[in-house]
Amino acid sequence: MSLTLYQHPLASFCHKVLIALYENDTPFTSSLVDLLDPAEAARFAALWPAGKMPVLTDSARDVVMPETSIIIEYLDRHYPGAVRLIPDDADQALKARLWDRFFDLYVHVPMQKIVTDTLRAEGENDHRGVKDARATLRLAYGMADKHFAENTFAAGDSFSLADCAATPALFYAGIVEPFGEKYPHLSAYFERLLARASVRRVLAEARPYFHMFPYRNLMPARFVEA
Secondary structure, three states: OOEEEEEOOOOHHHHHHHHHHHHOOOOOEEEEOOOOOHHHHHHHHHHOOOOOOOEEEEOOOOEEEEOHHHHHHHHHHHOOOOOOOOOOOHHHHHHHHHHHHHHHHHHHHHHHHHHHHOOOOOOOOOHHHHHHHHHHHHHHHHHHHHHHOOOOEOOEOOOOHHHHHHHHHHHHHHHHOOOHHHOHHHHHHHHHHHOOHHHHHHHHHHHHHHHHOOOHHHOOHHHHOO
């Protein structure tokens, strides 16, 4: 077992890579990182100075691989499984990469803006930034709803890199800025994601840590209860 994933079960971007690993039952070792521990944070920074989780290491190939989309491409190329996360067809691969970027940049990032703002000290909140982030989410929801009126998954009929990105982005964004009945096609897509064994496993592993999520009181009971 040469792969090690440095991650935390609550971290949304870590969910993205965990889903990819679980989709193909890829063997790996999980190394939990507590960035609030100065010594542990320093060790992780030595591995990847940007200090962002997750990071994948591969001792068999002497590789340190950061950044979620690149990690998943690396897994798909060097540790492929039954589920091809980057489609073989070049045009479909571009579509998967496009929607991966869409969910990371227009759903995941603004969601994190809203969440992290609640952790700021009094007087340091960015009210305008949060308002803009919510507007970005609503715009993205509308675009995605239209897309999923005609597509089963983000890149078409098959689960891919883009759906790994969509799952944690929509999971947390739907708590801080619900999409619900107003975006029925997006909501139906999200339910399809929740039905996957890989997603259920990731959420089950995260559940013991949900009390640390600032919007814990807004989480639907089905996610909180075992």
